[in-house]
Amino acid sequence: MEKMHKTLPTNEVIAGVIKALETVPRVVLPVRGTSMLPFIVGGVDNVELVKTDRVEVGDVILAWINGCKYVIHRVIKVDGDDVQLMGDGNLGGDEHCKMSEVAAKAEYVISPSGRRAYLYSPWRVRASRFWWKIKPLRRYILAIYRRTILKYKIYHKGH
Secondary structure, rough: OOOOOOOOOHHHHHHHHHOOOOOOOOEEEEOOOOOOOOOOOOOOOOEEEEEOOOOOOOOOOEEEEEOEEEEEEEEEEEOOOEEEEOOOOOOOOOOEEEEEEEEEEEEEOOOOOOOEEOOOHHHHHHHHHHHHHOOHHHHHHHHHHHOHHHHHHHHOOOO
């Protein structure tokens, strides 16, 4: 018998996650893409989201941007109601949203083995600040990462 299933578009899934956060304290969401490398690996890691009313520089948030999509990126600037975001794995470009468009804050990264890593531990905060400072070198580090460690993580996810 053939299995039938429906894959929901990402925005529909995320809308369900946001609705769930109205009634439960935490929701786990699989992550796609490479924009948060090396700290969050799309297709491998999950993030644990919580509802938040306050956003600070360095927070990893789920936000609605450009009126068309959700992203999980790091806050690089807050100016009143305006929030500026950028993915750790992005070499350039940033996104902007309003504080009201911030849907949740990521608190933990969860590996395929179930290990939870707190995103705001002293080590991870220092690492993300260092990563920001070496922005001109990211291109080379990410190229090596994608060709080595990322391939290993993706291969071993299902094994």
